[in-house]
Amino acid sequence: MGTRTAIVGVGQTNHTSKRKDVNGQELISEAVKRALADADLSLKDIDAVVIGNMDHFEAINNVDGWSVDGSGAFMKPIMKVTTGGSTGGTLGSCAYHHVASGLFDVVMAIGWEKNSESDTQAAISTCADPIVERDFFGGAIGPNAAEYAMYMKQYGATQEDAAMVAVRDHNNALRNPHAHLRKFITVEDVMKSPMLCWPIKLLDSCPRSDGACAVIYASETRAAKIAAKPAWVHATAVSHDYVYFGDYDWEMMPTLRTTVDRIYRRAGITDPVKDVDVMELYLPFSTCGVVWMDHMRVCGLGEAPKLIRKGVFDMSGELPVNPSGGVLSTNPIGATALIRIAEAALQVMGKAGDRQVHDVKTAMATAFGSCYWFEATVLRSVKP
């Protein structure tokens, strides 16, 4: 096996809809400085940097080179990885493999996005094939709306089931000082919010945020000296099979199933509800927080609404999901999935403040992007 690797520090910006006070490089710098402060390290301790975002949102080519003023990668190795919404998961995996390879000891992953500078949905639409699909692919919301419509018809789930997920995530965000949207809401509020793309309404939907996140990974020999309680990486996994949107199996979600099967096998998880103490899931719409739980093998097909109504995924439930407020409360796209990893790490490190789940030994973070590209990371308080 490779070098044992742990997360030893995380930093997030104050996420909001428009960070007019900073440019992109300054936004990145804010997250980097906070991560360094969290780990009590200085820039000279960082051996390599990985960075990611989505090019068309800020229209900056060669972001790895451009970012140097903010990332601190001057005269250091830096590379850019990007896979759309899942970029943050790709970043975490890339930093992990930097260290696990034995070539680097301390590596910083940085995800960022300044969505306020972009026409987000127009930019997302260009991910579709230019000839066959682009003309009618209307941004990110369509596929997920279709997915939940099918699920409701097949299993009798309701719009209220999804609304309960929205209420959970939004209200969890009240305990997270970094969250973009922090407003107490009820199921009734969600149901009354404007319809965007049936059955997804405004409060079922993620915002678009300006923000950045930095996560520091370290090798076994360095991790113990840097952090009192590092979050050890036990496994990462990814699955992706896109060619055309119409080719995807919307009912069985093979890429999500493959990703969780891989991560559970690699991390030795047999029953996710019992073996995982907290999950930070990339749920861009509340509806995903219903459908995807089935395919993550948390329950049988069609059973997620029952568990949601029982409160299994609430802060006081058996498997708390998104104590941070999740993607529904904060969504700087290139950073979003890295924030999931950062929040999972904070839970394992016991540094999650008011949103801390009691005694977390195992945490899992996921990423979602492009056409059902899923990634996952499992962190534990004990070494692998």
Place this chain on the structure above:
Amino acid sequence: MDRVAIVGVGQTKYERGKTKNFAELVYEVTRKALDDAGMGLSDIDNVVTTTNDFYDGRTIACMAVAEAAGSYGRDATNVEGDGTLSAFYGLMRTLSGVYGTTMVTTHCKLSEGSPRKLFNQAFDPVYERSLGMDAISSCALQARAYMHRFGVTEEQCARVSVKNHGNARNNPYAHVSLDITVDDVMKSPMLAEPIKRLDVSPISDGACAIILATEERAKKAAKKPVWVRGVGHCADAYRLGERDLSVSPALEAAAGRAYRMAGITDPSREINVAEVYDAFSYMELMWYEGLGFCGQGEGGKLIDSGATQMGGRLPVNPSGGVLSAHSVQVAGLARIAEAALQLRGEAEKRQVPGAKVSLAHGAGGICAQTHCVWVLSN
């Protein structure tokens, strides 16, 4: 570092205006690399693709090539940058103990885009873009800074063009192969002083793939393994005004890391053949210096000496280099593929006899802000 081998390589012919789409280009080279390695797709544990949303003209451009690269049913990831960096990430994934083999692909089809406008997007949006900066105008500044400081002449730069375009005649994959003289280069139209048309690489469509394997898995490959001995990459400052453009400290740092890992102390004697990122003729002279093939400011003298020609002490770019085929992000991975072919003795008419240690170099960003260096041996 554990031993990792390059066990398969595949390249398209580089040319302008290919009719294949991105996926078809990538499929061509993954198929070739698998055949070269004597492997099937089931032997590939994970995949690293390379895309650029600007050059590809679509967001999340990795979606377009995932299946053609063999991503279906296996772990996959995507780098944006020169192919040497994708290979670097592939190397790290192979070393991590999680994956025994890694497919690395890269493609570019810039004939469908507007290269000057797309590269302009790399400049600062407020202060520099509106000046119309692009690759040629910015590199002209670097060429002039380098030539002025060290007394390197336009004729010495032209010699690189003559050498590499001539070498390209031996490479069936090359886009532009020419039988030209220094005089031809000097008389070619001025684009941005001191850079003339024949000092510049073409815009080529193409793709390249390599397969990396652990020592254990390399045993199953059909061809003799080519071992990765040392790697390093490094970034200089972003703004041109903050850099001394006449030297390349990031290349020195990247090469230093690769040489330390490979145990190389005298690169000019220990390396038998090099493939470097010569997007412009002056660059090859600067990279001689950054790679330690000669002292600072001596790049012009080194080309004059003939040491870097075919038959010289250290042939550089037997393939014709980037000057003869420039598929942007493909260019660095093509250097690795060519450096590997040299060590297998399979470089045909461009073979450097008896090559045992080879070097591949990739670069990215404005005036080669970032560099990546690979040292290989057989």
